[in-house]
Amino acid sequence: xxxxxxxxxxxNSLLYxxxxxxxxxxxFFLHDTISGKNPSAVMVARPxxxxxxxxxxxxxxxxxxxxxxxxxxxDLKSQVIGNAQGLWASTGEDVITLVVYMDLGFTQGEFxxxxxxxxxxxxxxxxxxxxxxxxxxxKFRMAKGFxxxxxxxxxxxxxxxxxxxxxxxxxx
Numbered sequence: 001x002x003x004x005x006x007x008x009x010x011x012n013s014l015l016y017x018x019x020x021x022x023x024x025x026x027x028f029f030l031h032d033t034i035s036g037k038n039p040s041a042v043m044v045a046r047p048x049x050x051x052x053x054x055x056x057x058x059x060x061x062x063x064x065x066x067x068x069x070x071x072x073x074x075d076l077k078s079q080v081i082g083n084a085q086g087l088w089a090s091t092g093e094d095v096i097t098l099v100v101y102m103d104l105g106f107t108q109g110e111f112x113x114x115x116x117x118x119x120x121x122x123x124x125x126x127x128x129x130x131x132x133x134x135x136x137x138x139k140f141r142m143a144k145g146f147x148x149x150x151x152x153x154x155x156x157x158x159x160x161x162x163x164x165x166x167x168x169x170x171x172x
Contacts, residue, residue, distance in 0.1 A: 018142070019172040026111075026167040028070045029152060030084055034159035041066040041088075041159075057159030058090045058098070058124075070104065074152050074162050082106040082115075088122070096156075098122040100131060104167075114138025116169055118147055124161070127151050133169055143171040 033040045034057050047061035054060075070082040086102030100122045105115040115138065120131040128150050136143030145168045153162040 021170055021172060024169045024171065026165070026169065028072060028081060028165050029074050030068050030070055030163045030165060031076050032066065032068050032161045032163065040068045053090070053096055056096070056156065058096055060090050060093050063087060063089045066102065074164070079108070081108045091121075092123070095123065096125055098124055111139055114140045116140050116143050116167065122149070124151070124154070133167065136169065136171060140169055140171045143169050145169040
């Protein structure tokens with residue numbers, strides 16, 4: 001017999017009253033390193049046929065797993081405040097474009113233990129672009145918003161990049 005509060009697998013719906021919305025602006029740098037002995041992004045899948053950009057580090061159809069450090073400044077030796085873990089896929093046949101699925105987790109300061117999730121197209125050949133913030137956890141529960149990205153450094157031979165993030169997060 002089910003407990004009285006839950007006649008089955010659900011309870012009666014209650015009116016949802018959200019907490020007031022907050023707006024938080026974040027600024028940090030993401031370091032995406034494909035080359036060298038200790039990469040932060042590694043290819044986990046690649047098509048076994050000739051594809052667009054086959055002679056680049058980001059061939060069309062390839063998928064990378066990431067654990068990129070997030071820092072307060074563009075120098076990798078500046079304070080690490082978290083990491084970006086997730087996947088990105090090379091999805092552009094004509095122009096190098098990624099689709100990014102990442103959780104930007106914070107490990108320092110006021111937002112330690114919280115994260116924001118981004119899911120969006122990332123046309124990396126454009127110096128400035130935008131990603132959608134589609135969720136979050138911890139202090140960023142129910143997050144929405146956007147991340148304005150600007151390439152600080154990019155090496156299209158190695159695939160390494162440093163990207164500046166200015167993020168506007170609306171959350172409860």
